[in-house]
Structures are given as structure tokens and as C-alpha cells.
Amino acid sequence: MKWFNILKTDKNNRSIITEISIRHKKIHTPVFMPVATQGSVKAVSSHDIKEIGAECILSNTYHLYLRPGVDIIKKMGGLGKFMNFDGAILTDSGGFQVYSLSNLRKITENGVHFSSHIDGSKHFFTPEKVIDYQYYINSDLWTHLDVCVENPAEYSVAKEALEKTKNWAKRSIEYFKKITAHMEEKPKIFAIIQGSVYKDLRKQSIDYAIELGFDGFALGGLSVGESKNEMYDTLQMIMENIPHDRPVYFMGLGDPIDIWMATKYGVDMYDCVLPTRNARNGQALTSKGKIYIKNSQYKNDQSPLDNECSCYTCKNYTRAYLSHLYKSGELLSHRLLSIHNLSFLINQTKIMKKAIEEGKFEEAFKKFLDKYGSNK
């Protein structure tokens, strides 16, 4: 049986629903994957994650390597057992930390030298080591070490980053094949597509990923400084050049409008810190747009965060209470807002699936925008 199955495509655009089967777990796309950087979707328990309906979460090799250490995770039976989550787990390679911790690292041909953001200690990541670490973490979907550059990037800078990324991709998949050869239930590995906003570079990146035989495409180097229009243009160009015979994952996308848009272009998978981070910072996503729960207008508001939402938070608590919790610095506000925001995004993907199923994606998208508002 194939592990990646296309269930339905919309006639008028590239939106698509698929089913991914990975090591006895199923992922239905389009899918939103909550981010559990350090083996925890911040503020929510694994029980909450399941209840929210997340089929897959994303964790981070770099962070788990530094703390608690991948050896400990291995000893605990892998990350799923460690954090008591039985859904699928995708791990980011640490490539994003190459970008976000740019002042703490040095890239060489062979890998990346890091100073730990925790204690300053020195570490060296190679493509092979990162594969090893994911083996210890025992995630289901792996990514290779890549070089992510901030936008806007000079062509030469983007090209150089891509060259390294390609080189590392090759080393990664070769080592991946070796290390997973004995495994009965093999994980899958995604290529990270780089190339900034440059068409020839992106094309080259895609072609090379196909040539090397990666299991999926992870679109990197987007939503890292470029304008929305540039991002959409680049995405469209990428999607026109990508064969959809394997999953396409847009790394780090979480704005609801962006997810709708990317799904229209054919993307299957998303992850983002936005719903959880913004929840902790007092912002709730609703079908009528985002709201700041601390704003004075909500302190007397007896309605739920979102009338159209049936998450645990919306079923049980008022905006007035959430406003009070947030302003009082009560930790419960983080949990309740995180549960809601994650539920909101996952619910959006459900709406998308249904619409694609019925061949009405465009209408559903328009309906969403009409209510949500097209202002960011």
C-alpha cells in the first residue's frame, strides 16, 4: 500500500486532500501540526493535543539535542513515549536555528558550529549527526540539515545557501538510507527546498530533491522576512514546478489566510508557533478575525471567543473570564487560548477538506475571507 494517497483534487485550483500513512499513524491533509519544540506544545498537555484533533506535531532536533539530550529521549523509548503522544511526529532538523540563532553559529562546508543558547557550550552539527539525532528521537517524518537565509537575500547568498543545502541533502539521504535500512517501520525524510525568491534556484532545489529520492518536499526559506506578495508569488512558482506525487509541507506557516492561500496552491502540511505563541501573548484567532483578549471591550463580554468554535475553551468559558485570566497573568489563560487557537486552525483545515471533497474550495475560501477579513 502506498504511504501517500491522493483522495481528491479540486478542479479549479491545486487544492487537494490526501492521506498519509506513516508507521501505523494516519495524517489527513491539509493538516496543521502544532509545534512542540521542546517536546511540549507549550501550555497544553498531550491529552489536550489529541482532543484538539492534531494528527501530527512538530518537534525540534536542535532543542531536544541540547536538552534533555537525544540519548535520554532514546532511553525513554523515543519522543512519542517520552511526551505521551501517540500521533505522528515530524522533526525539524535544526536548520531553522541556523537562521534564528544566526549570531550563535558559524556555517562551514561540513556543518554548523553552534553555541548553545542555553549555556554557551559549543556544538557541531553535521547532516549525518542530525540524522542520528532524529533516529534517537524516533520521529516519523524527518528533515535534513539545511541553510535557511533571511529574505530579502542577494541572489549570490541564496545560491550559496542552496549549494550547501543540496550538498547536505545528499549526505543526509545517503546516511538516512543506511541508518534506517534495518528498520521495519521506516520513517520518511523530507527534502528542504530553498532558493529564496529565485525561480531557477527553487527549481534546481526541487529537481535535486526528486533526483535524490526524498519522500516529501518541505518548503523552507519562506515567511522569513519577505512581503506577503513575494511569498505568494514564490509559493505559486514553486507549486507550479513541483510534482505532487509526495507530500508538500510549508514550513512555519500559520496565519489563517496564508494557510488557505497555500492550500489553494496545493500545499498539504503546515506547522507554526503562531497559534500557541500568540495565545500566550493574548491573541485569539476567530472566524471574524483575530482579537486581543486584553482589550477593554472584552472585560464584560459573556460570549465565547468564537461563536462558531466548539473547542473546549469556547464550550466552557466566556471572553470576560479569559480577559480576566490573561490580565491577571493566570497560566490557565495560556492553556485555554492555546487550545482555542490550535482548534481554530485545525478546524479551518477540516473546513478546507470538506470543501475540496465537495469541489467547493473557492467558495469556502471566499466565505472564510468575508468573515475573517482580508486585513492580515
Add this chain to the structure above:
RNA sequence: GGUUGGGUGGCAGAGCGGUCAAAUGCAACGGUCUGUAAAACCGUCGGGCUUCGCCCUACGUAGGUUCGAAUCCUACCCCAACCA
């Protein structure tokens, strides 16, 4: 009743002749966040305007000294501690 120390913006609390519409913190108000170094960060915060500046009202109250007072003097009103 006496002595001493105080009364500063919503609160706490600096300032003790001009650079003060008044530090700082909190509160309040608004915003940012896209493969998490984030329960973080950024604005605004006396009023009014023709708003990269100007005008008005303000540091308990009322007078006074001074070119100039939140800052010095006098009286009064409060508050705190101590002494009768």
C-alpha cells in the same frame, strides 16, 4: 497640646531654584508575533491645537521671595511616628 518627618500624575515613588508636563516601576490603553532563544516585545499614557512645535492647567491649600518655584519662606489643612 508638643516635637519630628511627610503631603508629587490612577497607584507606588524619584526629583529639592532654571535642562520638569515631572525619572522609574506598576496599572491603564493600543499594537507586533509565521520550520519558538518569546507567559516576549513595541508604542501611548494631564488637556487642547495649525502636533518634529505651540498654548493652557498642574507637584495639599492660600499667599510671598525670585528674572524664574514641585523645589526657598509664611500661614493654614491633612497624614505618620514619638513625647505629654
